[in-house]
Amino acid sequence: MVDRLLGRRPAAADEATPDAKGAMWNRVQLARNLRRPRTLELLAQMADEIVELHGDRAFGDDGAMACGFARIDGRRIVFVGQQKGADTEENIRRNFGMPHPEGYRKAMRAMELAERFALPIVTFVDVPGAHPGPESEERGIAEAIARSIGLMTRLRTPIIAIITGEGGSGGAIAIAVGDTVIALENAVYSVISPEGCAAILWRSADEAATAALAMRMSADDQLELGVVDQVVSEPGEGAHADHAETARRLRSVIVAELDRLAQIPPDELVVARYRRYRVFGAYTETAAPPVVAPPNRGLADRLRDLLDPTRWLTGTTGGGSSRRDEPAANEEV
Amino acid sequence: MPIKLPSFRPRKDVYPSDLWTKCPSCSEMLFNKQLEKSDRICPTCGHHFRLSAEARIALLLDERSFQEEDGGLQSVDALGFVDQKTYPDRLVAAQVATGMRDAAVRGTGTIEGRRVAVCVMDFGFMGGSMGAVVGEKVTRAVEQALAQRLPLIIVSASGGARMQEGTLALMQLVKTCAALELLRAAGVPYISVMSDPTTGGVFASFAVLGDINLAEPNALIGFAGARVAAGTIAQELPPGFQRTEFLFEHGFIDRVVHRSALRGEIAGILRYLVPVPVEVVAAESRSLFSPIGFLTSLADREADRG
Numbered sequence: 009m010v011d012r013l014l015g016r017r018p019a020a021a022d023e024a025t026p027d028a029k030g031a032m033w034n035r036v037q038l039a040r041n042l043r044r045p046r047t048l049e050l051l052a053q054m055a056d057e058i059v060e061l062h063g064d065r066a067f068g069d070d071g072a073m074a075c076g077f078a079r080i081d082g083r084r085i086v087f088v089g090q091q092k093g094a095d096t097e098e099n100i101r102r103n104f105g106m107p108h109p110e111g112y113r114k115a116m117r118a119m120e121l122a123e124r125f126a127l128p129i130v131t132f133v134d135v136p137g138a139h140p141g142p143e144s145e146e147r148g149i150a151e152a153i154a155r156s157i158g159l160m161t162r163l164r165t166p167i168i169a170i171i172t173g174e175g176g177s178g179g180a181i182a183i184a185v186g187d188t189v190i191a192l193e194n195a196v197y198s199v200i201s202p203e204g205c206a207a208i209l210w211r212s213a214d215e216a217a218t219a220a221l222a223m224r225m226s227a228d229d230q231l232e233l234g235v236v237d238q239v240v241s242e243p244g245e246g247a248h249a250d251h252a253e254t255a256r257r258l259r260s261v262i263v264a265e266l267d268r269l270a271q272i273p274p275d276e277l278v279v280a281r282y283r284r285y286r287v288f289g290a291y292t293e294t295a296a297p298p299v300v301a302p303p304n305r306g307l308a309d310r311l312r313d314l315l316d317p318t319r320w321l322t323g324t325t326g327g328g329s330s331r332r333d334e335p336a337a338n339e340e341v
Numbered sequence: 342m343p344i345k346l347p348s349f350r351p352r353k354d355v356y357p358s359d360l361w362t363k364c365p366s367c368s369e370m371l372f373n374k375q376l377e378k379s380d381r382i383c384p385t386c387g388h389h390f391r392l393s394a395e396a397r398i399a400l401l402l403d404e405r406s407f408q409e410e411d412g413g414l415q416s417v418d419a420l421g422f423v424d425q426k427t428y429p430d431r432l433v434a435a436q437v438a439t440g441m442r443d444a445a446v447r448g449t450g451t452i453e454g455r456r457v458a459v460c461v462m463d464f465g466f467m468g469g470s471m472g473a474v475v476g477e478k479v480t481r482a483v484e485q486a487l488a489q490r491l492p493l494i495i496v497s498a499s500g501g502a503r504m505q506e507g508t509l510a511l512m513q514l515v516k517t518c519a520a521l522e523l524l525r526a527a528g529v530p531y532i533s534v535m536s537d538p539t540t541g542g543v544f545a546s547f548a549v550l551g552d553i554n555l556a557e558p559n560a561l562i563g564f565a566g567a568r569v570a571a572g573t574i575a576q577e578l579p580p581g582f583q584r585t586e587f588l589f590e591h592g593f594i595d596r597v598v599h600r601s602a603l604r605g606e607i608a609g610i611l612r613y614l615v616p617v618p619v620e621v622v623a624a625e626s627r628s629l630f631s632p633i634g635f636l637t638s639l640a641d642r643e644a645d646r647g
Contacts (some may be wrong), residue, residue, distance in 0.1 A: 137565070138564070138565075140564065140565030142578060142579055142582055144564065144565075145563055145564060145582070145583060145587070145588075145591075146591045147591070148549075148591070148592075148593055149545070149564045150544045150545035150548075150549045150563075150564040151545075151549045151550075151593060153545045153546075153564075154514075154518055154545050154546050154547075154549045154550050155550070157514055157515055157518040157519075157546065158518040158519070158521060158522045158550065159522075161515060161518060161519035161522055162519075162522045162526075175508075177502075177511060177542070178511075178514065178541075178542055178545045178564070181511050181512075181514055181515060185515050197508050198507065198508060198511075199502045199503075199504055199506070199507055199508055199510050199511040199542070200502070200504055205504050208504065209424040209425065209504065210424060210425065219424075222420070222422050222423060222424060223420070223422075223504065223507045223508075224420050224507055225507070225508070230508060233419070233420075233507070233508065233509060235508045235509070235512060281519075282519050282523075285512060285515040285516050285519055286480070286516055286519070288473075288476075288509055288512035288513065288515070288516060289419075289472065289473025289474075289476050289477060289506070289509050289510075289512065289513060289516070290416070290417035290418075290419035290473050290506075290509065291414050291415060291416055291417055291473045291474050291477055292414075292415050292417055293411070293413050293414055293415075294413040294415060295413055
C-alpha cells in the first residue's frame, strides 16, 4: 500500500521514505491498540488506592472521562483521564473514549478540588477527539474545552500531564496543560487526526500515513518540538503487551516529578507554566512596513490577474473579491 | 415536447467573477461595487458575506483611529511541512493573494471615542487558520489590553488551528486562553465577535471565552465541522446545526448582531463594562492568583525582548 501511496505522490516521496511512513503509521496503530492500558488500568497497576468521582453537577456523568483520588507510592493525587473501553460493550458505555462537555466539566470540578485541597494533579491523555455530535455542540463542547484549558493555566497546584495513547487535538489539550508533559514512547499527539488532515490537504483519507508523518505526531517528534518534556519507553512490543511494566515505568517518573514539583511554590509554578506555553510557535518579526491592502482593482489589475500564474496555483483563492465567499473550508481541529 | 426558448436570464458563469457575486442565500446577482458599499451584506436578503480584516477594521473603528501593531510577524515552517505544496509556498501564495502577512491583524483604535485593543481575523488567508502568528497576535492583544487596561475586542473568522504547524498550532489554544484568564482576573472586559465561520480550535479557545459573545446572523460556528461530525457519529444533523441561531438558542451567544449595528452595540456594552481601576483589583484580590504579579512578569518579558 505504501508503494501505491508513493507512486501517487512522488513529491512527498523524497522526504518520506516508505520506512519512515510505515514506522509512523505503526506507532499510530500502537497508540490506538485496543489492549493498550487506559487511565484506570494504569492506575490499577500503579496506585495503592483509587477513589473514582462521578458527575459534573450540571448534566450527568461521562463514562469517557475518569476522575478521582489516588495514592501512588504514598503520595495523594487527583487524577483525570479519558477512558476508552476494552471491548465493544464497554466502548459503547464509554463512548469510545470521546468525552462530551460534561466529561470536561467533571474534570474541571476534580481539578478545582485539587487546588483547594493542595493535591497535585496527574492527567492521562488518550482520546481520538472530543465527541463531535449535535449533543456535544448543544451543551457547549468548545466552551468546556476552552474553560478547562484556561483553568489549568492558573491552578496553583502541580500538574503532570501524560500522553498515554492518542493525543487528539482539542479533546486532548483540554486536560493536557501541565508543568511537565510526559509521553509514552508509542503515544501520538496531533492537532487533527491524520485521517482528517489527509482528507483536507490531500483530499483523500488514504494518505493518512503521509499526513501523520508530515504532522510529526510521534512522541519523539513532540519531544524535539518541546511540546513534550520527557518520553517514557514502553516494554517489548508496546504498552499493550505488558501493562504492569508500563505502569511501573510510568510510576517512577510520576513520583520523581511529583517530588520535584512539590519543592516549587505554587505562585512560581503558575508563572513558569504561563511562560512554558507563552513561547510556543515559530515566527519571525520583520521591521517591514505594516500590511498594505491591495489597491482598488481596476480593469488593468483584473487583466493582470488573468495572466498571473499564482491565480492558477492558488486555485480559487486568487484575485477578485469573491474569493472570501467560497464554502467554508472546515479546517477544524 | 416543450420548445426550449432562449432564456434572458443570464447564466451564472457568464458574469465575470470580479464584477458580480451570487448571493448564496437568495441567489441574487450582486454587483461587487454595490456589495462593498453595503458592508458586504446582501441588500435583498441580508446575507452577511465574509469581510476582509481591513474592511472589518474600517467598519468597527472610528475613521483613521486604527494603529497597527506587530504587522511584521510572519510564520516559520517549524515542521518542514509538505502536502501537495510546501507550507512556505502556501504562505507566499496566501500573502500574494491577500496582501497580508498572516490571518490576523491587531492594534489599537477607538470606538465612538473609547480606546480599545483589537485583533481581527481574515478568512481569506489560509482559511483564517491559527498558527504561531495568529496565536501570538491574539495573545499580544490580550497582554496589551491587560497592561494598558483597554477593553479588548477580537473578531474571529477562522476554520480552526493551522494543520501545517502541527501541535505547535494546538499550543496556541493554551497560549491565548492563559492570557485571557489573566485579563478576566484583572477586571478588563473582553468582547468576542464571531463571524462566518468560527470553528475548531479558534472557537474552542479565545472566541468562546468572551465576557460578552456577539455573533453575526447565520454564521457557521461550531467545534467540529459538520463533515467530521457526520462522518464520526453517523447520525443525521439537525437543520441549522452550528449556525449562530443554534448556538444562541443553546445559550452560548449573548446577542445576534446585524453587521450594520455592530459598532453601536459594542460601544453600548463598553459603557457598562469599564475596566476596573488597578487599585480596586489589587485591594480586592478576589481571585486566587495575583494579576499584579503577572503584570510585573509581563514587564520583565518586555524588558527581555529589549
